[in-house]
Amino acid sequence: MAAHYIDVILPIPLQKTFTYKVNESEAEFLQKGMRVAVEFGKSKVYTALVVNIHTQAPQLYEAKDIHQILDEKPIVSPQQLKHWQWIASYYLCSLGDVYKAALPSAFLLESETILYKNEGFGDESILTDEEFLIFEALQHQPQLSVHQVVDILGKKKVLPIINQLIQKLVIEVREEIYETYKPKMVKYVRLHVNYENESSLQVLLEELSRAKKQRDAVLTYFQLKSTKKPIKAKDLEKKSNVSSSILKALVDKGVFEFYHLQTDRVAFKSNTNGLKQLNEYQQTALKEIKESFNSNDITLLHGVTSSGKTEVYTQLIQDTLTTGKQVLFLLPEIALTTQIITRLENYFGNNIAVFHSKYSVNERVEVWNNVLQQKSKAQIVLGARSSVFLPFSNLGLIVVDEEHEASYKQYEPSPRYNARDAAVVLAKLHGAKILLGSATPSLESKFNAVNNKYGLVSLTRRHGNIQMPSIELIDIKEKHRKKEMKGHFSDRLISLIKDALEEKEQVILFQNRRGFSPIVECTTCGTSPQCPNCDVSLTYHKYRGELKCHYCHYQRAMPTSCGACGNATLDTKGFGTEQIELELKELFPKHNIGRMDSDTTRGKFGYQKIIEAFEAQEIDVLVGTQMLSKGLDFNNVSLVGILNADAMLNFPDFRAHERAYQLMTQVSGRAGRSKKQGKVAIQTYNPYHQILQQVSTNSYEEMYKEQLQDRWQYHYPPYYRLIKITLKHRDYTKVDSGINWLAKALQNVFHDNVLGPSAPAVSRIRNQYIKNLIIKIPPKQSLVKTKEQLQKVKNTFEAIKDFRPIRFIIDVDAY
Numbered sequence: 001m002a003a004h005y006i007d008v009i010l011p012i013p014l015q016k017t018f019t020y021k022v023n024e025s026e027a028e029f030l031q032k033g034m035r036v037a038v039e040f041g042k043s044k045v046y047t048a049l050v051v052n053i054h055t056q057a058p059q060l061y062e063a064k065d066i067h068q069i070l071d072e073k074p075i076v077s078p079q080q081l082k083h084w085q086w087i088a089s090y091y092l093c094s095l096g097d098v099y100k101a102a103l104p105s106a107f108l109l110e111s112e113t114i115l116y117k118n119e120g121f122g123d124e125s126i127l128t129d130e131e132f133l134i135f136e137a138l139q140h141q142p143q144l145s146v147h148q149v150v151d152i153l154g155k156k157k158v159l160p161i162i163n164q165l166i167q168k169l170v171i172e173v174r175e176e177i178y179e180t181y182k183p184k185m186v187k188y189v190r191l192h193v194n195y196e197n198e199s200s201l202q203v204l205l206e207e208l209s210r211a212k213k214q215r216d217a218v219l220t221y222f223q224l225k226s227t228k229k230p231i232k233a234k235d236l237e238k239k240s241n242v243s244s245s246i247l248k249a250l251v252d253k254g255v256f257e258f259y260h261l262q263t264d265r266v267a268f269k270s271n272t273n274g275l276k277q278l279n280e281y282q283q284t285a286l287k288e289i290k291e292s293f294n295s296n297d298i299t300l301l302h303g304v305t306s307s308g309k310t311e312v313y314t315q316l317i318q319d320t321l322t323t324g325k326q327v328l329f330l331l332p333e334i335a336l337t338t339q340i341i342t343r344l345e346n347y348f349g350n351n352i353a354v355f356h357s358k359y360s361v362n363e364r365v366e367v368w369n370n371v372l373q374q375k376s377k378a379q380i381v382l383g384a385r386s387s388v389f390l391p392f393s394n395l396g397l398i399v400v401d402e403e404h405e406a407s408y409k410q411y412e413p414s415p416r417y418n419a420r421d422a423a424v425v426l427a428k429l430h431g432a433k434i435l436l437g438s439a440t441p442s443l444e445s446k447f448n449a450v451n452n453k454y455g456l457v458s459l460t461r462r463h464g465n466i467q468m469p470s471i472e473l474i475d476i477k478e479k480h481r482k483k484e485m486k487g488h489f490s491d492r493l494i495s496l497i498k499d500a501l502e503e504k505e506q507v508i509l510f511q512n513r514r515g516f517s518p519i520v521e522c523t524t525c526g527t528s529p530q531c532p533n534c535d536v537s538l539t540y541h542k543y544r545g546e547l548k549c550h551y552c553h554y555q556r557a558m559p560t561s562c563g564a565c566g567n568a569t570l571d572t573k574g575f576g577t578e579q580i581e582l583e584l585k586e587l588f589p590k591h592n593i594g595r596m597d598s599d600t601t602r603g604k605f606g607y608q609k610i611i612e613a614f615e616a617q618e619i620d621v622l623v624g625t626q627m628l629s630k631g632l633d634f635n636n637v638s639l640v641g642i643l644n645a646d647a648m649l650n651f652p653d654f655r656a657h658e659r660a661y662q663l664m665t666q667v668s669g670r671a672g673r674s675k676k677q678g679k680v681a682i683q684t685y686n687p688y689h690q691i692l693q694q695v696s697t698n699s700y701e702e703m704y705k706e707q708l709q710d711r712w713q714y715h716y717p718p719y720y721r722l723i724k725i726t727l728k729h730r731d732y733t734k735v736d737s738g739i740n741w742l743a744k745a746l747q748n749v750f751h752d753n754v755l756g757p758s759a760p761a762v763s764r765i766r767n768q769y770i771k772n773l774i775i776k777i778p779p780k781q782s783l784v785k786t787k788e789q790l791q792k793v794k795n796t797f798e799a800i801k802d803f804r805p806i807r808f809i810i811d812v813d814a815y
């Protein structure tokens with residue numbers, strides 16, 4: 001009788017699958033994509049995934065028995081396994097890394113997992129005796145380890161029981177608590193019932209004849225009322241040009257009443273009549289996309305900001321829904337894109353599942369299961385990059401919104417994949433169509449489109465035929481010379497802000513650096529406080545009176561005197577969002593200034609709160625970092641200011657110019673989206689810089705051509721591919737000798753196509769010294785072969801005892 005074996009993936013960075021023994025009935029029952037509990041290493045138990053079932057004993061080791069089978073049916077689809085294999089081989093990482101990244105952690109129980117009770121659980125009657133013992137234990141102690149469960153039950157094989165407890169919602173494996181979000185309430189006004197008939201109204205208006213402002217408010221109320229929509233208190237104040245105290249007085253008199261509605265409710269009501277009617281340009285684009293899909297599964301939609309790309313996507317989604325196939329809609333960052341989520345939920349509410357790494361484990365498990373079972377409520381999945389790992393089996397369409405976004409690339413930990421590129425492969429595996437959308441496509445995607453690898457469709461008009469914002473460059477060198485600067489604001493920018501605020505319009509100001517200032521320096525001895533763990537100076541956060549490291553989160557109180565010479569002559573250099581916010585408060589004391597950066601958006605819903613406050617026009621001027629460039633859609637913003645364009649342009653990276661173009665164009669795109677042409681003011685020391693010229697004339701094509709020439713000349717993507725290798729260790733000499741050895745070894749194979757070694761701008765982070773090498777792969781050189789050669793060199797490197805403790809990181813298509 002033949003023995004039976006299974007090959008499994010373990011959730012650890014092993015290069016290979018591992019083989020275990022199973023009995024005949026287990027072999028018959030098991031299918032690829034099911035989980036089994038197995039022991040690996042020194043009595044550690046892991047959840048492994050079956051990828052093969054066979055009768056071939058392993059040659060090099062004795063196969064152990066499995067502990068237990070954990071699933072009745074596969075939880076991973078065959079397409080998924082193929083996709084994972086592609087990721088592992090393309091990004092040079094282990095299948096175990098991909099497996100671990102792909103599955104919600106509740107699916108990956110291991111002996112180190114910690115269990116908590118689910119406070120919401122009440123019905124003990126559904127528990128088996130063993131399950132009840134665990135439930136009971138959790139009434140007496142806040143958490144249990146898997147080892148403790150083993151002790152309580154007096155047996156080793158406990159993962160199936162724990163699995164059951166998770167399924168029955170008795171316990172949680174918790175990393176983060178998910179707070180339920182309370183939508184924001186918006187204040188509305190209505191007339192008190194006493195005044196609803198004509199005659200009492202006449203009386204009222206006469207009564208108010210001497211209170212002119214109050215009378216204006218009431219008259220304007222009737223104008224607004226003719227639109228038959230609820231009237232926001234803010235709108236009424238604005239339209240009738242009265243302050244909130246006037247409305248309050250009218251409420252006190254019993255003329256008006258305030259009431260509150262949830263913002264999302266209101267949106268929902270106005271939107272029950274299905275998808276929006278596409279404008280003529282959108283219709284043409286939709287038609288072209290469909291034609292393109294006939295001959296090319298991958299198509300790039302290059303549509304200027306506010307051209308209504310989302311509306312075009314929704315039509316394609318609608319079409320796919322009717323075929324019964326699944327849709328994946330990828331967004332760069334879920335937290336920042338609540339507006340798009342709300343829009344899509346309004347259209348497709350019952351068919352949408354949002355997959356969010358911030359959701360509780362149970363919710364993620366639920367989405368996973370719904371996708372796996374092809375439930376209609378998860379027919380459309382909205383998610384950030386990790387949603388490419390969901391168990392789709394019937395994908396018809398993938399949309400990658402803002403495809404140029406760097407946040408599609410994962411840096412840490414492995415797998416270091418680009419979700420856009422992984423999505424292209426995923427679509428291919430399913431025979432699905434994929435649409436990449438952007439107002440500022442990555443050079444790579446545009447290049448592929450221009451060279452007919454992808455289809456290309458353009459949308460060049462804003463919805464409503466509103467003109468693209470007019471962009472003005474302000475030479476601050478000149479302004480400084482003429483003493484026309486107040487702090488970091490030119491007189492021109494100040495007057496533009498004034499104009500906008502007078503019109504009751506809103507303003508967005510962009511400064512891509514948080515804190516008050518990035519450098520504190522003693523004017524006596526020149527010393528500036530550094531992070532003890534990283535090679536970087538500490539950023540001053542005035543609001544909290546602290547110095548902080550933006551790399552390792554080290555912080556300490558801002559000293560009153562210099563640590564080196566003792567003089568009280570500390571000064572700041574450079575500026576961040578905090579400083580801009582403070583300057584604004586002095587320049588415009590009567591207006592509300594808001595700030596959006598990672599300091600103000602800490603809590604789970606930090607983003608939504610600020611976005612909603614801005615939407616509700618409770619904030620007049622919003623200062624922020626690159627967060628402001630992510631597809632936000634505000635209808636009352638007429639001015640966008642960029643305080644300092646130069647830092648972006650001078651960044652030492654071959655993508656810096658492309659990025660600066662994208663960032664400035666995207667931020668500019670927030671202006672003038674719904675009523676009239678917006679204005680953009682960019683402050684710079686270099687108004688003749690070609691990128692600024694291109695941004696100000698909206699010349700993407702020119703930027704594209706120029707950047708491509710540079711990329712060709714200096715051997716960068718999209719012509720050459722890059723693999724970045726990073727070594728890290730606490731001991732500088734170790735990293736240094738490691739990288740020098742590696743450079744030589746790689747030069748022997750790849751010759752001139754090895755760049756470096758070099759130290760990054762911040763060459764020590766969290767006490768780890770860092771050195772980089774880059775391998776450039778010419779257009780005709782085999783990718784597979786290159787990677788094999790690299791893997792060989794890596795193996796040799798790791799065989800050298802001295803080098804073994806060094807962290808070796810490979811980043812394919814590094815960003």
Ligand code: ADP
Pocket residue numbers: 276277278279282303304305306307308309310311463633673
């Ligand atoms: P993009 O993603 O291209 O920047 P959006 O899809 O956000 O643009 O559209 C910009 C704004 O114009 C949104 O507020 C959207 O609701 C509105 N809009 C776009 N197309 C239409 C349409 N066909 N009918 C009504 N409103 C539209």
Ligand code: ZN
Pocket residue numbers: 531532533534549550551552553554766
């Ligand atoms: Zn630090």
